[in-house]
Amino acid sequence: MTQDTAALGGELLEMRGIVKLFPGVRALDGVDLGVRPGEVHCLLGQNGAGKSTLIKVIAGAHRPDAGEIRWRGEAVALADPQAATELGVATLPQELDLVDGLSVADNIHLGHEHARFGFTRRGRTARATTELLERLGHAEISPSAEVGALSAAQRQIVSMARALSHDASLLVLDEPSAVLDQREVERLFTVIRELTAQGVAIVYISHRLEEIREIGDRVTVLKDGRTVAGGLDVESTPTPEIIRMMTGRAIEYVFPPRSNKIDDAEPMLEVRELALRGAFNGVSFDVKPGEIVGLAGLVGSGRSEIVETVYGARKATGGTVSVDGEPLRPGSVPAAVAAGIGLCPEERKSQALVLGDPVSHNITMAMLDRGGFLDFAAERAAAEELVGALDVRPSDVDREVRTLSGGNQQKVVLARWLLRECRVLLLDEPTRGVDVGARSEIYALVRDLARRGVAVVVVSSEIEEVLGLADRVLVVAEGRVLHAAPAAELTEHDVLDIVLRGIVLRGDAA
Amino acid sequence: MSALAKSNRTLGLVIALGLLCVVGAATAGERFASLDNLLTVLRLASVIGVVSVGMTFVITGGGIDLSVGAIVALSSVWATTIATQSMAEDFHWIVMVGCALLVGAGCGLVNGLLVAYGKIAPFIVTLAMLAGARGLAEIIANRRTQIVRDQGFIEFFGGSVLGIPVLVLVFALVAAGGWVLLNRTTFGRRTLAIGGNPEAARLAGLKVARHTTLLYVLLGLACGIAAVMLMARTTTGTSTHGGLYELDAIAAVVIGGTLLSGGRGTVVGTVLGVLIFTTLTNVFTLNNLDTSTQAVAKGVIIVIAVLLQQRLANRAGESHAR
Amino acid sequence: MSALAKSNRTLGLVIALGLLCVVGAATAGERFASLDNLLTVLRLASVIGVVSVGMTFVITGGGIDLSVGAIVALSSVWATTIATQSMAEDFHWIVMVGCALLVGAGCGLVNGLLVAYGKIAPFIVTLAMLAGARGLAEIIANRRTQIVRDQGFIEFFGGSVLGIPVLVLVFALVAAGGWVLLNRTTFGRRTLAIGGNPEAARLAGLKVARHTTLLYVLLGLACGIAAVMLMARTTTGTSTHGGLYELDAIAAVVIGGTLLSGGRGTVVGTVLGVLIFTTLTNVFTLNNLDTSTQAVAKGVIIVIAVLLQQRLANRAGESHAR
Amino acid sequence: SNTPDAPTPGAGGGNAASPNDAPGKKVTIGFSGPAADHGWLAAINSFATAEAKKHSDVTLRVAEGTNDASMQISHIETFINDKVDAIVLLPTDGAALTSVATKATQAGITVVNVDREFSSPSAARTTILGDNYGMGVSAGTYACQLVKDKKLADPVIAEIAGIDALPLTQDRSRGFADALKGCQQTVDRRVAAQFTVESGEAAAANLLQAAPKLDIVWNHDDDQGVGVKAAFDNAKRSEFSFIGGAGSANAMRWIKAGQMTATVIYPPTQAADGIRLARLLVQQKGMSDLLQVEVPRRIVLNAPVVTSSNVDKYLPLGFES
Numbered sequence A: 001m002t003q004d005t006a007a008l009g010g011e012l013l014e015m016r017g018i019v020k021l022f023p024g025v026r027a028l029d030g031v032d033l034g035v036r037p038g039e040v041h042c043l044l045g046q047n048g049a050g051k052s053t054l055i056k057v058i059a060g061a062h063r064p065d066a067g068e069i070r071w072r073g074e075a076v077a078l079a080d081p082q083a084a085t086e087l088g089v090a091t092l093p094q095e096l097d098l099v100d101g102l103s104v105a106d107n108i109h110l111g112h113e114h115a116r117f118g119f120t121r122r123g124r125t126a127r128a129t130t131e132l133l134e135r136l137g138h139a140e141i142s143p144s145a146e147v148g149a150l151s152a153a154q155r156q157i158v159s160m161a162r163a164l165s166h167d168a169s170l171l172v173l174d175e176p177s178a179v180l181d182q183r184e185v186e187r188l189f190t191v192i193r194e195l196t197a198q199g200v201a202i203v204y205i206s207h208r209l210e211e212i213r214e215i216g217d218r219v220t221v222l223k224d225g226r227t228v229a230g231g232l233d234v235e236s237t238p239t240p241e242i243i244r245m246m247t248g249r250a251i252e253y254v255f256p257p258r259s260n261k262i263d264d265a266e267p268m269l270e271v272r273e274l275a276l277r278g279a280f281n282g283v284s285f286d287v288k289p290g291e292i293v294g295l296a297g298l299v300g301s302g303r304s305e306i307v308e309t310v311y312g313a314r315k316a317t318g319g320t321v322s323v324d325g326e327p328l329r330p331g332s333v334p335a336a337v338a339a340g341i342g343l344c345p346e347e348r349k350s351q352a353l354v355l356g357d358p359v360s361h362n363i364t365m366a367m368l369d370r371g372g373f374l375d376f377a378a379e380r381a382a383a384e385e386l387v388g389a390l391d392v393r394p395s396d397v398d399r400e401v402r403t404l405s406g407g408n409q410q411k412v413v414l415a416r417w418l419l420r421e422c423r424v425l426l427l428d429e430p431t432r433g434v435d436v437g438a439r440s441e442i443y444a445l446v447r448d449l450a451r452r453g454v455a456v457v458v459v460s461s462e463i464e465e466v467l468g469l470a471d472r473v474l475v476v477a478e479g480r481v482l483h484a485a486p487a488a489e490l491t492e493h494d495v496l497d498i499v500l501r502g503i504v505l506r507g508d509a510a
Numbered sequence B, C: 001m002s003a004l005a006k007s008n009r010t011l012g013l014v015i016a017l018g019l020l021c022v023v024g025a026a027t028a029g030e031r032f033a034s035l036d037n038l039l040t041v042l043r044l045a046s047v048i049g050v051v052s053v054g055m056t057f058v059i060t061g062g063g064i065d066l067s068v069g070a071i072v073a074l075s076s077v078w079a080t081t082i083a084t085q086s087m088a089e090d091f092h093w094i095v096m097v098g099c100a101l102l103v104g105a106g107c108g109l110v111n112g113l114l115v116a117y118g119k120i121a122p123f124i125v126t127l128a129m130l131a132g133a134r135g136l137a138e139i140i141a142n143r144r145t146q147i148v149r150d151q152g153f154i155e156f157f158g159g160s161v162l163g164i165p166v167l168v169l170v171f172a173l174v175a176a177g178g179w180v181l182l183n184r185t186t187f188g189r190r191t192l193a194i195g196g197n198p199e200a201a202r203l204a205g206l207k208v209a210r211h212t213t214l215l216y217v218l219l220g221l222a223c224g225i226a227a228v229m230l231m232a233r234t235t236t237g238t239s240t241h242g243g244l245y246e247l248d249a250i251a252a253v254v255i256g257g258t259l260l261s262g263g264r265g266t267v268v269g270t271v272l273g274v275l276i277f278t279t280l281t282n283v284f285t286l287n288n289l290d291t292s293t294q295a296v297a298k299g300v301i302i303v304i305a306v307l308l309q310q311r312l313a314n315r316a317g318e319s320h321a322r
Numbered sequence D: 001s002n003t004p005d006a007p008t009p010g011a012g013g014g015n016a017a018s019p020n021d022a023p024g025k026k027v028t029i030g031f032s033g034p035a036a037d038h039g040w041l042a043a044i045n046s047f048a049t050a051e052a053k054k055h056s057d058v059t060l061r062v063a064e065g066t067n068d069a070s071m072q073i074s075h076i077e078t079f080i081n082d083k084v085d086a087i088v089l090l091p092t093d094g095a096a097l098t099s100v101a102t103k104a105t106q107a108g109i110t111v112v113n114v115d116r117e118f119s120s121p122s123a124a125r126t127t128i129l130g131d132n133y134g135m136g137v138s139a140g141t142y143a144c145q146l147v148k149d150k151k152l153a154d155p156v157i158a159e160i161a162g163i164d165a166l167p168l169t170q171d172r173s174r175g176f177a178d179a180l181k182g183c184q185q186t187v188d189r190r191v192a193a194q195f196t197v198e199s200g201e202a203a204a205a206n207l208l209q210a211a212p213k214l215d216i217v218w219n220h221d222d223d224q225g226v227g228v229k230a231a232f233d234n235a236k237r238s239e240f241s242f243i244g245g246a247g248s249a250n251a252m253r254w255i256k257a258g259q260m261t262a263t264v265i266y267p268p269t270q271a272a273d274g275i276r277l278a279r280l281l282v283q284q285k286g287m288s289d290l291l292q293v294e295v296p297r298r299i300v301l302n303a304p305v306v307t308s309s310n311v312d313k314y315l316p317l318g319f320e321s
């Protein structure tokens, strides 16, 4: 790898005055960005600030309407993804772009296959794949497995391996940690440090500010499609200052206070010996009205499957779920919804949203089980109110959900169940991809719902979030509930101990 | 697609239809522009139009139905058997109508159940129904053309109300009903959601399987109505009715702007699509084109029309880079 | 779908075919189980088989082609015009073969360009081509059946090598080539990617439009080959060749397990699908079933076969709920 | 006017010139028939257009051929709107077109019904029928003759029908079976094709497998016959007598060459005759060969059998398909 530019301290990638217009939106309105070889350059900004759009410009997926791009000092036009790849840019997009029907190995090498005369060299491909996966600490993923059958986290790993497979000199990671747990994030950081040591530049996007602190060298902050601060040194910039630049106000990154008036109520949601063959067994817990129960655990521990089974999206092979004392018909989502349960699923794009439909339709979707005529005025009013309440940006409810930024899409899903006024709310990774400001808002909102008597179950890979938000925490590993305790009695360290070693160090089951 | 692009797409169809009319008027003059000719076109459009409106729902909901023609045939045959007709004689011709609608809806139900609960690809299910229903129609009719004897029936459906043929009225009613159902009711919205992302619809608590079944029943019902209209128009019931309706209906729906992959549907577009195809045939006939040339011209015109229409829609959503 | 489920799906097809053979042998005995009959079935399967293999690629790549039958007709007509035949006479019958392949590929190219660069829905493009190519074939042939005079041509393609009819060999070659292309080359992998997630394919730097065009050219070429086979088999070229091939080919592909929405395709499944349909007709004929009963039986058998096959595939992917 | 030995009028234009041919009042004739996706139907069309061209006073308007009754009805409606003088109609289905034909007649248009008969006699001024039932009878009678001549004991008789869903196919099969009853024979094997070369080949190939030995094969249609014959040649089977139907030029050439036993004529000139008659009717002339001053209400064309002994006479009539 040529390091001349690095030696000169020059910039590898320099972008100036980048403008990108979408119908009705200036997604990028004059962005400047400079990335040096061997650094981890963090890109920060609220949901919809334009980070992913900027990334897509770098990747050659969007053509900017104005602006200049220099690569190693020379002006370049990133006309298409191929041009970017040829320069040495590899991207891990926010919305994983994998092909479900292809194997892990084929996905990783799509577009730059190991081939001779057009024939794929399968042995070579498999070996290269295994190598990449090992490097990421995931040798257990088989190169021949179909990607469609992998879990969200595994897909993230494959996507990561795909980005690494290019031998790029600039690696762009758009929220790579959103579906990863702490252990996985650590592994990711190890790989990133290896790469930067070789002189590879990294552009890193995340809404988890503590990650930025740990891995970042410099930050660029975007706001409303503009660079508000470019190339600040991470060490010397305090977090509150960054938040202020992002949001324009000072936000305390805090969890709302717990209420303490729940103990005497009858449980709203009762789960008894719930089992799903091949996934989990003997899961029992109660959630009282006003209570927030968190499920903590590592990626792949079966938390998503538990909530999906409670919801009836998967048919339980044993056990019962009751709401307010009434047992639910297993395997029936409509029954669950009728009984007052709502689920924000893990993958918003494939499981929750109709991407081509307007925001308002997506918000009112759970109300459609009632027959009759639509009331457009009421629909619009309801959607606008929720969009306002959750601060979805832009606030236009007629906009196709597809065109919203990731975090704002998440808020739309939340809005759906707020409108439905559930008695039980199951939230699977509710803040995935949500920015700091909105996160606090969501926490407050969830707490507020609880205060109004809703029973809430939260699944999150961020242990801190589970501990901070929930009243009570269940620690899950390999399809079993290992431990249950009031959140106040657990620390992050405890939880990690439990899931990694499978033992309860202190405290007793609730 | 933005609302603007959507309305532009419809505009494109209107323009295409308009151009066609201009060509018709220029080449055939009076003969094209007369009220009589208009009614002829509308009457022809009405049968396949009813089927196409039903098809709009199934396609919008993410499905497809190849068996519509066969269902029309079976319904027409079943409703004109000696048994049915003599029952109709004893009672009222409404028996025949009821029979056709029931058979149509029944076939639709079978399609729907196999697709929604049997989880077989709609293409395969309805291909099987296509073979099965037409075979059954042939067996029932013994491959003879069955003549409708009830004059009341023929007069009712063959007649006019305020100068508008009843067939055209039926089509108008079905189209209007379809529009309301798709755009103004939760049923329509559910259809769009299920076609757009079935998994999301399921997780939002919608009864996807039941709804899908209903869509096919609805289309079956439309086929039953079309069978009644054909019976009135031809005064016969036969297993050869509805030949290639599947292609005609799907073509009209897709030209109209409904996405073949589901999630986006327009009844107005479908009606325009049907009218474009029917008018095309009419203009050809008036101009005495031979059949082969007609076929080639039709192919070329379809492509040009869609290209034009897309340019229009794209202008609205210009910078909408993908 | 796991590899297990996939192979189980193929297993389901093999079992269906096996059952069909058992039924054939039980009901028609010797007449079914003879080598002659086997070759007859294979010969019948070979023409539509070649088209279906080509169709597998287009569908896997996320497209559809309704014009295959029309392209076969046009190729056969063009390759048997007096002009072509006299050129063939002067030179060699290979001229006729070349002509058919060129015409097929040319039509495929037009389809491909309109789909990939014109961005028109494949359904519409190929519907237009269906009308256009058949019309053109009629015009060229003047709706006559053109007889192939070159005996060398007929003898070559009508002959056998080591007891295996040349037609069957051609089919086997096309199928084997198709399998290798889909499963062992970057072209095949890219086809799956483009069908499964075109946006991801684009971001991976694939030339999606060019590749899509190629897929249609490939299918056009397959249609040209099928036309040659048909010309040899029937010793004619006519505009009625290839009637309803679009349905037959798509049905074979879908029954075989290729996803109609793209992204998953199997040549082996397609070949089995073709064989099942052809054997079905053969068994029916041997048993002297009338066409209507055949149609009904066919419908029922399709549904049962697919249901069975799904149960098998599901058992493999059990816990894989939904 | 048709004896088995006399060619149908109109086709070869072999008739003596009659005063009827002299140009008269201008006549606009609308012609509508099924989709010409088939040699015989194409011949119907081309004979009709050729006939119209012969008369300077005739303007012919041809509607798109279709197999959809509803579409054909709208074509007739268009003709009515257009106020043509006469309509020559070969219906996709006689019964289905009856009501619109009645409407045309009531509108004062001369309707000539060709080939497939309306269900009401008052729907048309005159009807020219190729006799489908009679065609089957001719084929069956000839088959019986063969059985007797060749002294076949327990012969295997097969039938390759056309599109089975069409009433005309049913009529042909019924005629064939009825005639066979006359010599105590039945149809042992029956397959149906689609009136196309390709389907004929496929059906025949399967038929040959189903019946290891055949004595007589009647194929309804010479168009699909090209494919049927190809299947016979491919399988190198010729132990049977091969009877065709319709009377294409190909079939006649085969008969001449001894590759086919016989074919039953089903005249493709019906529509041309229809146009001739329509013109006469509109111009209020009679048929010059008849003493009767008016055109008859119903003409049923004969279905003669062409064999090697009389093929030369019919060859000029054979249509290229």
Ligand SMILES: Nc1ncnc2c1ncn2[C@@H]1O[C@H](COP(=O)(O)OP(=O)(O)OP(=O)(O)O)[C@@H](O)[C@H]1O
Binding pocket: A022, A023, A025, A026, A027, A045, A046, A047, A048, A049, A050, A051, A052, A053, A054, A094, A393, A394, A402, A403, A404, A405, A406, A407, A408, A433, A435
């Ligand atoms: N295809 C598109 N069409 C129209 N508008 C778009 C499109 N893609 C993005 N936008 C708009 O551009 C703006 C920037 O979006 P972008 O996805 O870049 O945000 P982001 O910073 O990545 O946010 P997040 O943190 O939520 O991922 C948003 O207002 C979004 O709505």
Ligand SMILES: Nc1ncnc2c1ncn2[C@@H]1O[C@H](COP(=O)(O)OP(=O)(O)OP(=O)(O)O)[C@@H](O)[C@H]1O
Binding pocket: A148, A149, A150, A151, A152, A153, A154, A179, A279, A297, A298, A299, A300, A301, A302, A303, A304, A305, A306, A346, A461, C320
């Ligand atoms: N569709 C699927 N096909 C095959 N295996 C699956 C599928 N979905 C989940 N799994 C597997 O089931 C196990 C539990 O997954 P689940 O998604 O419930 O875990 P989780 O704790 O929610 O983790 P995550 O953070 O990834 O959501 C994992 O090992 C995963 O690989």
Ligand SMILES: [Mg+2]
Binding pocket: A051, A052, A053, A094, A174, A405, A406
């Ligand atoms: Mg983003």
Ligand SMILES: [Mg+2]
Binding pocket: A303, A304, A305, A346, A428, A459
């Ligand atoms: Mg999860």
